[in-house]
Amino acid sequence: DTGVSQDPRHKITKRGQNVTFRCDPISEHNRLYWYRQTLGQGPEFLTYFQNEAQLEKSRLLSDRFSAERPKGSFSTLEIQRTEQGDSAMYLCASSRQPGTSGGTSTDTQYFGPGTRLTVL
Amino acid sequence: AQRVTQPEKLLSVFKGAPVELKCNYSYSGSPELFWYVQYSRQRLQLLLRHISRESIKGFTADLNKGETSFHLKKPFAQEEDSAMYYCATRWGSQGNLIFGKGTKLSVKP
Numbered sequence: 001d002t003g004v005s006q007d008p009r010h011k012i013t014k015r016g017q018n019v020t021f022r023c024d025p026i027s028e029h030n031r032l033y034w035y036r037q038t039l040g041q042g043p044e045f046l047t048y049f050q051n052e053a054q055l056e057k058s059r060l061l062s063d064r065f066s067a068e069r070p071k072g073s074f075s076t077l078e079i080q081r082t083e084q085g086d087s088a089m090y091l092c093a094s095s096r097q098p099g100t101s102g103g104t105s106t107d108t109q110y111f112g113p114g115t116r117l118t119v120l
Numbered sequence: 121a122q123r124v125t126q127p128e129k130l131l132s133v134f135k136g137a138p139v140e141l142k143c144n145y146s147y148s149g150s151p152e153l154f155w156y157v158q159y160s161r162q163r164l165q166l167l168l169r170h171i172s173r174e175s176i177k178g179f180t181a182d183l184n185k186g187e188t189s190f191h192l193k194k195p196f197a198q199e200e201d202s203a204m205y206y207c208a209t210r211w212g213s214q215g216n217l218i219f220g221k222g223t224k225l226s227v228k229p
Contacts, residue, residue: 003163031215041221041222042124042208042221042222043164043206043219044219045216045218058216091164095215108166108169109166110166111164111165114163
């Protein structure tokens with residue numbers, strides 16, 4: 001499978017613990033996005049990277065959240081001192097930068113299966 | 121702030137009936153509009169986008185700037201169309217998508 005992959009698929013943790021999720025994008029994609037989805041809601045944007053640079057962060061991304069993409073390939077999302085309100089599905093997506101060869105459809109965002117976080 | 125509204129949480133139709141999933145967006149400049157679909161136990165995937173003007177799996181969506189709407193339509197629903205449908209928008213060079221809350225389509229036999 002050459003699509004976006006995420007690990008782990010499920011994570012159960014106790015309040016106050018730190019957790020880290022990993023996302024592996026499609027290999028030729030230089031943009032990588034993190035979203036969070038809670039029950040009954042659509043995905044909400046958290047942050048995105050172009051190559052290794054973090055270009056935008058949502059106000060939803062509190063100081064307990066940090067994301068990295070050190071070599072412009074895989075990315076990690078860490079949540080420190082987890083709270084019950086952090087329980088959600090964390091989605092990763094990747095795309096090419098708009099305007100690169102292949103036409104407008106090349107910037108389609110392809111989503112991973114998500115990591116479901118449960119904070120007890 | 122940019123916003124996408126999907127007024128229906130659940131839409132239930134019989135097989136062969138027409139279906140319309142509503143989507144309205146808050147206007148600011150020239151938005152890009154998308155419909156994403158999530159079938160049971162599958163990942164979110166792009167169904168169609170307004171700039172490509174394609175018909176995918178029999179679905180079409182027309183951008184109506186006057187009504188700021190991007191409703192998804194299909195003349196004859198099939199059982200395999202049952203899924204969650206999300207309308208999304210992206211403004212200008214912003215990379216991120218802004219999603220609606222989604223509409224669950226249930227097509228009964």
